[in-house]
Amino acid sequence: MIEFKNVSKIYQTKSGTVPAVQNVSLKINTDEVFGIIGFSGAGKSTLVRMMNGLETPTSGELSINGKRNDNLSKKQLREQRRKIGMIFQHFNLLWSRTVLENIMFPLELTGMSKSERVKKATHLAELVGLGERINAYPSQLSGGQKQRVGIARALANDPAILISDEATSALDPQTTDEVLDLLARIKSKLKLTIVIITHEMHVIRRLADRVAVMENGHVIEEGTVAKVFTRPEQELTRKFVNTETDTGPDEDVKPVISELLQKYPEGQLLQLKFHGDQVKMPIVSEMLHQFPDLQLSILQGSVRQLQDGSGSIGSLFVQLVGNEKDIKGALEFLRTMRVETEVYKHE
Amino acid sequence: MNNQGLSTYFKFSSVNWNNMWGATWETLWMTVVSVVLVAIFGILLGLLLYETTGSNNIVIRGLNTLVALFVNVFRSIPFIILIVLLLPVTQTLVGTQIGPKAALPSLIFSAAPFYARLVELAFHEVDGGVVEAAESMGANKWQLIYKVLIPESMPALTSGITVTAISLIGYTAMAGAIGAGGLGQLAYTDGFQAYNNAITFTATIIIVVIVFIFQFLGDFAVRHLDKR
Numbered sequence: 001m002i003e004f005k006n007v008s009k010i011y012q013t014k015s016g017t018v019p020a021v022q023n024v025s026l027k028i029n030t031d032e033v034f035g036i037i038g039f040s041g042a043g044k045s046t047l048v049r050m051m052n053g054l055e056t057p058t059s060g061e062l063s064i065n066g067k068r069n070d071n072l073s074k075k076q077l078r079e080q081r082r083k084i085g086m087i088f089q090h091f092n093l094l095w096s097r098t099v100l101e102n103i104m105f106p107l108e109l110t111g112m113s114k115s116e117r118v119k120k121a122t123h124l125a126e127l128v129g130l131g132e133r134i135n136a137y138p139s140q141l142s143g144g145q146k147q148r149v150g151i152a153r154a155l156a157n158d159p160a161i162l163i164s165d166e167a168t169s170a171l172d173p174q175t176t177d178e179v180l181d182l183l184a185r186i187k188s189k190l191k192l193t194i195v196i197i198t199h200e201m202h203v204i205r206r207l208a209d210r211v212a213v214m215e216n217g218h219v220i221e222e223g224t225v226a227k228v229f230t231r232p233e234q235e236l237t238r239k240f241v242n243t244e245t246d247t248g249p250d251e252d253v254k255p256v257i258s259e260l261l262q263k264y265p266e267g268q269l270l271q272l273k274f275h276g277d278q279v280k281m282p283i284v285s286e287m288l289h290q291f292p293d294l295q296l297s298i299l300q301g302s303v304r305q306l307q308d309g310s311g312s313i314g315s316l317f318v319q320l321v322g323n324e325k326d327i328k329g330a331l332e333f334l335r336t337m338r339v340e341t342e343v344y345k346h347e
Numbered sequence: 348m349n350n351q352g353l354s355t356y357f358k359f360s361s362v363n364w365n366n367m368w369g370a371t372w373e374t375l376w377m378t379v380v381s382v383v384l385v386a387i388f389g390i391l392l393g394l395l396l397y398e399t400t401g402s403n404n405i406v407i408r409g410l411n412t413l414v415a416l417f418v419n420v421f422r423s424i425p426f427i428i429l430i431v432l433l434l435p436v437t438q439t440l441v442g443t444q445i446g447p448k449a450a451l452p453s454l455i456f457s458a459a460p461f462y463a464r465l466v467e468l469a470f471h472e473v474d475g476g477v478v479e480a481a482e483s484m485g486a487n488k489w490q491l492i493y494k495v496l497i498p499e500s501m502p503a504l505t506s507g508i509t510v511t512a513i514s515l516i517g518y519t520a521m522a523g524a525i526g527a528g529g530l531g532q533l534a535y536t537d538g539f540q541a542y543n544n545a546i547t548f549t550a551t552i553i554i555v556v557i558v559f560i561f562q563f564l565g566d567f568a569v570r571h572l573d574k575r
């Protein structure tokens with residue numbers, strides 16, 4: 001468990017003091033994916049960079065698994081850093097090294113033998129889907145591929161913690177989704193704590209178990225993603241949630257729903273919301289494949305782009321008719337696919 | 348006076364080729380040995396400048412000022428004066444004041460500070476994010492230097508040493524005028540003082556060819572090193 005106790009970081013600059021992080025207390029559980037969201041300058045990077053000693057707190061305590069982390073000796077700090085992988089917005093790969101050599105970099109630092117290094121790095125390159133490109137230089141890769149190398153490199157020393165600081169912010173929406181898929185795969189395949197910084201709610205929703213919202217150095221809201229999404233307490237949180245889930249003003253949707261409920265009195269009326277790449281995926285047909293006894297009719301559907309161009313949102317009204325067990329299973333399937341589902345009951 | 352006309356440039360029959368090749372060899376020797384030593388000292392000095400820049404520690408800041416002063420002073424002394432100035436130092440270090448070996452101390456003292464500045468600049472141009480990434484992976488100072496700073500700045504270090512090598516070739520010629528040997532001395536004594544324009548002309552051509560070769564090698568190396 002990573003624990004921040006009343007941590008503050010105040011920078012002294014020529015133009016005055018900058019309180020980047022203020023009195024933050026936070027617990028990040030082992031093996032969970034913890035998201036930190038906030039606008040630029042909120043203090044997200046400063047906060048997580050304390051975990052691997054790239055910044056030291058001005059006051060407060062930071063401990064990892066009960067051990068104080070903010071007063072390590074240089075040598076202890078280096079040991080500690082090997083257990084924390086980090087990926088960056090601008091990838092920070094060494095241009096002078098090939099994909100394989102970049103992934104081997106952290107292994108060289110620990111003095112692993114050459115043959116073991118190559119073996120492990122090759123395996124990691126395959127894990128991130130770059131098995132064919134191990135001899136390419138970063139300049140020959142796309143942004144998404146570079147970030148895959150970054151991820152493989154961060155995983156090289158089998159870290160207990162993976163920090164992702166805006167890892168997808170420099171990528172286009174589609175590449176973002178690819179990288180997020182990879183992180184999701186890592187999450188399910190490896191046992192490690194992942195801390196994700198982002199300013200896109202979409203990223204949080206795809207990956208995180210819990211989330212903290214930061215503003216002006218403070219954590220203003222914290223909780224499970226489900227809770228924060230459904231019952232945001234702070235204005236800023238609502239803003240983030242809205243950019244993500246709004247498929248149109250409620251007033252537009254309500255009459256549609258009541259109309260649909262009247263027209264189709266049988267079965268379940270569902271509204272499915274698809275985000276990003278989900279729009280293009282055959283989720284619904286896969287669902288029917290798994291539950292062949294269900295009958296589904298599509299009542300209405302739409303796809304719209306988000307204002308900031310960060311992706312598209314699809315909305316689909318469907319009617320499900322079938323036995324209770326199948327319907328429950330289908331809803332569960334949609335949940336695992338992370339499709340947001342709303343069930344409208346008949347009065 | 349040396350006024351026998353332009354055709355004398357081409358009286359190659361009056362060139363003693365044995366002496367010419369001997370002098371060429373001396374020039375090459377002085378250049379190569381000094382380039383290697385300048386590269387070593389320049390990188391060390393440049394590293395010292397880089398590492399001590401912007402520190403909060405008063406001792407380190409003092410060290411930075413001192414090294415920077417040393418570098419700036421030696422960079423601003425005209426080479427021909429530096430040779431004369433360093434004659435006693437040369438005598439102590441090498442045991443003689445004439446010959447190619449005796450040229451080395453002044454060549455190094457004048458070129459290493461110049462290269463050190465280029466090295467410092469090259470290190471500062473390494474992406475800070477990459478340095479930070481290496482730190483976040485637990486690299487220590489030495490690993491940072493030889494696994495990140497030097498490889499990531501290799502093209503700049505190489506083009507820097509190419510420029511330095513070319514000015515060193517010029518310096519060896521100047522050193523030749525006061526007894527270091529090489530093509531500079533040959534052009535001066537056997538060419539200028541003996542009114543033999545063909546020797547001066549031939550020495551010039553060989554020096555130009557040497558410069559071109561160094562430039563070509565340098566450019567070639569940079570092209571192959573730069574994977575950006």
Ligand SMILES: Nc1ncnc2c1ncn2[C@@H]1O[C@H](COP(=O)(O)OP(=O)(O)OP(=O)(O)O)[C@@H](O)[C@H]1O
Pocket residue numbers: 011012013018019020038039040041042043044045046047199
């Ligand atoms: N080294 C520093 N010196 C002075 N001020 C700093 C330093 N690093 C960060 N800050 C300031 O601290 C505040 C928080 O910065 P931080 O980088 O943590 O924000 P962030 O939430 O990560 O923002 P972004 O989304 O832009 O990355 C900002 O006002 C920033 O200007």
Ligand SMILES: [Mg+2]
Pocket residue numbers: 044045046165166
């Ligand atoms: Mg940041």
